[in-house]
Amino acid sequence: MKKQTNFTTKKAFFVLFFYFLMMFLIASxxxxxxxxxxxxxxxxxxxxxxxxELQTExxxxxxxxxxxxxxxxxxxxxxxxxxxxxxxLITTKDLFPRDLxxxxxxxxxxxxxxxxTVDSFKIKRLAKKEDNSEFYNLYNIVTPQIExxxxxxxxxxxxxxxxxxxxxxxxxxxxVFAFSFKMLKEEFQNLPKGILFxxxxxxxxxxxxxxxNLISAIISQILSILFKEKIxxxxxQATIERQLTSQYGALIIIVVxxxxxxxxxxxxxxxxxxxxxxxxxxLVVSSLLFGLIHVVTEASIHSxxxxxxxxxxxxxxxxxxxxxxKKNIVVSMFTHILINxxxxxxxxxxxxx
Numbered sequence: 001m002k003k004q005t006n007f008t009t010k011k012a013f014f015v016l017f018f019y020f021l022m023m024f025l026i027a028s029x030x031x032x033x034x035x036x037x038x039x040x041x042x043x044x045x046x047x048x049x050x051x052x053e054l055q056t057e058x059x060x061x062x063x064x065x066x067x068x069x070x071x072x073x074x075x076x077x078x079x080x081x082x083x084x085x086x087x088x089l090i091t092t093k094d095l096f097p098r099d100l101x102x103x104x105x106x107x108x109x110x111x112x113x114x115x116x117t118v119d120s121f122k123i124k125r126l127a128k129k130e131d132n133s134e135f136y137n138l139y140n141i142v143t144p145q146i147e148x149x150x151x152x153x154x155x156x157x158x159x160x161x162x163x164x165x166x167x168x169x170x171x172x173x174x175x176v177f178a179f180s181f182k183m184l185k186e187e188f189q190n191l192p193k194g195i196l197f198x199x200x201x202x203x204x205x206x207x208x209x210x211x212x213n214l215i216s217a218i219i220s221q222i223l224s225i226l227f228k229e230k231i232x233x234x235x236x237q238a239t240i241e242r243q244l245t246s247q248y249g250a251l252i253i254i255v256v257x258x259x260x261x262x263x264x265x266x267x268x269x270x271x272x273x274x275x276x277x278x279x280x281x282x283l284v285v286s287s288l289l290f291g292l293i294h295v296v297t298e299a300s301i302h303s304x305x306x307x308x309x310x311x312x313x314x315x316x317x318x319x320x321x322x323x324x325x326k327k328n329i330v331v332s333m334f335t336h337i338l339i340n341x342x343x344x345x346x347x348x349x350x351x352x353x
Contacts, residue, residue, distance in 0.1 A: 007183045012274035015176050019267045022172045023293075030164050031156060040160030046128035048072045049150045050090065053126055055238045057299055058118075058230035060091045060110060061126035061150075062135055072157075076351060077242065083107065085138055092232060095123070107139045114145060121230040126150055158246040161239075166251055169259045180266050184329070192326045198334075205321040205335030206342075209314055216313035220306050227302040234307035236294045244344060245351045256344055261336035264290070268315065269322045270329050279323055287315030314339075 034040040047067040053059055055077045065086040068075065081089040081102050089102060089110075095118060110116055116123045129149035136144055156164065177184075191198045224231045233241070243252045268286045276282035291312035298304040318332050325331040 007180070007270055007274050009275060011179045011183075012271040014179055015267055015271040016275070018175045018179075019172060019263065019271075022168055022175070026171065027164060027168045030167050031160075034156055034160045034164055037160075040156055040163060041154065042072060042157035042160075043152065043154050044072060045070065045152045046130065046150050049153060050126050050128070051078055052238075053124075053148070053150065053299075054078045054090060054092045055242075056233055056235045057124055057303065058092050058095060058121060058232050059124040059126050060089065060095065060116075062087055062089055062111075062132075063128070064088070073242070076245070077238075085134075087135055087138070092230075095230075104139055108141055111136075111139070111141050111144050111146070116145070117228070118230070120228055121224075122228050123230075124148060158243060159248050162243055162246070162248050162251050165243075165255055169255045169263065172263050173259045176263055176266050180270070183270070187328050187330055190328070191330060192328055198331060201321075201325055201331045202334045202338060205318075205331055206338050208321060209317045209335065209339050212313040212317035213310060216310040219313075220309045223302075223306050223309065227306070229300075229302045229306065231306055232303070234295055234303075234310075235297050235299070236307075241347050241351070244347050253344060257337060257341050261340055262333060265318070265322075265329055265333040265336055269319060269332050273319075273322065273327060283316065283319040283323065287312055287319055290315035290318075 045067060047063045048071055050061045050063065051071060051073045054061065062083070065082075065088060068080070068088055068090070075090075077093070079091045079093055079095065079098070081091070081096075081100065083089055083102065089107065111125055116125060124147045125145060126148050127144070127146045127150070129151045132144070135141075220231055240252070240256060243249060244256070268290045272286035272289075273279060273282045276285060291308045291314075294311040295304055295307045298307055318336060321335055322329065322332040
């Protein structure tokens with residue numbers, strides 16, 4: 001068997017430096033550039049911003065049918081309940097049963113209770129930061145209890161966000177791949193036990209990751225109960241789902257299914273395990289950072305901790321796959337690609353139903 005090329009400490013350091021530089025600095029420069037074009041920017045309404053919040057937090061709000069019809073996102077990410085005078089109650093998906101009977105007393109209770117809970121989970125009340133007196137008067141709400149007031153904002157639209165991500169990931173991929181090409185070529189040529197064994201190892205790797213997902217779901221549920229905070233979609237996952245289901249979704253698939261997994265495996269497995277000689281320390285450090293970059297923008301510390309667990313466990317699972325396949329990056333890389341492909345298919349199927 002041909003000896004594998006040594007992925008040097010110098011190359012590993014460059015891969016890490018280049019990755020974090022591009023993801024946190026260059027991405028900002030690309031975003032600022034895109035702000036200069038009308039076709040990649042949008043004036044988001046208060047209702048748009050509320051819908052985004054509802055996708056990532058267990059929350060409830062209200063809006064008018066007119067504002068809902070004009071919304072950039074529509075209603076596919078939330079649940080809606082018609083009220084009087086063309087108002088709608090809008091909530092996080094599956095917060096209430098679809099056949100919920102909503103009367104005046106229910107609405108008054110929701111927005112006047114000192115703290116509002118569903119099945120003992122804290123539910124955040126949201127409202128537009130503007131005159132809501134018509135709604136409050138309609139339901140005789142004297143002292144509205146609103147945890148967060150929302151305003152509209154100017155930002156990148158879905159096309160702008162997707163262009164930003166695609167451009168940055170292509171640049172990251174090209175830089176990381178240039179320093180990894182020789183190593184990748186030889187690791188493909190020197191699979192531990194041949195192609196058939198590798199295919200089996202990839203399938204087994206997928207099962208290991210899904211088993212890890214099961215464990216993480218249990219841990220997240222325990223944290224959810226302890227914090228009295230309902231588990232909702234992470235901000236990272238919610239953003240991906242919005243982008244995939246947009247009219248420009250095809251552009252982001254290559255990042256989610258191919259470029260992202262390849263780059264992340266080269267960074268969080270190959271580079272970290274090359275720099276940190278103790279493989280178990282490398283496993284912990286790389287998995288923790290892998291999790292952190294996916295949840296760093298969560299809205300609250302509780303959401304941060306709850307949503308960190310699935311990514312942390314996935315990082316550990318992929319790290320173990322890498323270790324137990326003689327640190328050949330091929331198996332963990334294709335396992336990661338297959339996992340993301342399955343996730344994309346699930347997103348498309350769930351939003352088409």
